[in-house]
Amino acid sequence: SQKIEQNSEALNIQEGKTATLTCNYTNYSPAYLQWYRQDPGRGPVFLLLIRENEKEKRKERLKVTFDTTLKQSLFHITASQPADSATYLCALEEAAGNKLTFGGGTRVLVKP
Amino acid sequence: SQTIHQWPATLVQPVGSPLSLECTVEGTSNPNLYWYRQAAGRGLQLLFYSVGIGQISSEVPQNLSASRPQDRQFILSSKKLLLSDSGFYLCAWSAGTGDEKLFFGSGTQLSVL
Numbered sequence: 710s711q712k713i714e715q716n717s718e719a720l721n722i723q724e725g726k727t728a729t730l731t732c733n734y735t736n737y738s739p740a741y742l743q744w745y746r747q748d749p750g751r752g753p754v755f756l757l758l759i760r761e762n763e764k765e766k767r768k769e770r771l772k773v774t775f776d777t778t779l780k781q782s783l784f785h786i787t788a789s790q791p792a793d794s795a796t797y798l799c800a801l802e803e804a805a806g807n808k809l810t811f812g813g814g815t816r817v818l819v820k821p
Numbered sequence: 822s823q824t825i826h827q828w829p830a831t832l833v834q835p836v837g838s839p840l841s842l843e844c845t846v847e848g849t850s851n852p853n854l855y856w857y858r859q860a861a862g863r864g865l866q867l868l869f870y871s872v873g874i875g876q877i878s879s880e881v882p883q884n885l886s887a888s889r890p891q892d893r894q895f896i897l898s899s900k901k902l903l904l905s906d907s908g909f910y911l912c913a914w915s916a917g918t919g920d921e922k923l924f925f926g927s928g929t930q931l932s933v934l
Binding site: 713750802 | 865867880909913926927930
């Protein structure tokens with residue numbers, strides 16, 4: 710069966726350190742992989758999209774890698790700040806689809 | 822610029838009552854539209870998506886239905902709510918151009934009692 714797995718345990722990290730989140734998938738052939746941020750009681754907000762032929766994407770303090778051999782994406786927040794505290798969701802779109810499938814999300818708590 | 826409106830923000834309904842949640846998008850034409858549900862502490866579950874007026878695809882069999890009466894209007898309905906329908910409902914749109922970033926509404930927290 711198809712699965713998208715993110716670490717369900719919260720990630721507690723000290724301000725200024727790098728937070729690294731993982732997204733593993735099975736039985737998918739994604740054309741795109743995306744990362745979203747969700748604050749409590751709010752809708753997710755798009756952060757980054759990486760295509761199957763891209764290895765790495767950066768946006769400000771965020772970096773995403775995509776390894777289609779390992780079937781894994783890593784999401785890094787460098788120089789983390791308390792304002793980065795939120796739940797981060799990965800999502801896949803298969804080449805033939807019009808829809809995104811989301812992982813369960815990982816909550817990040819950055820402590821000052 | 823594009824905006825998405827979703828209402829109401831919170832809703833408390835008794836079991837067996839009907840439901841109607843509405844979502845509208847402004848500033849874009851022919852968007853793909855989506856309804857997701859998120860249970861407490863869980864990921865997003867795709868319920869319905871639409872690529873055009875009157876075109877609805879259902880992902881999960883259930884007592885919910887969706888309609889798209891206008892290009893930028895998406896409605897989620899139920900004739901009789903169940904306790905298990907409680908959750909956070911999110912409407913979203915994408916451009917439908919193959920680069921499918923989703924833009925979400927602010928969500929409706931539905932409690933069925």
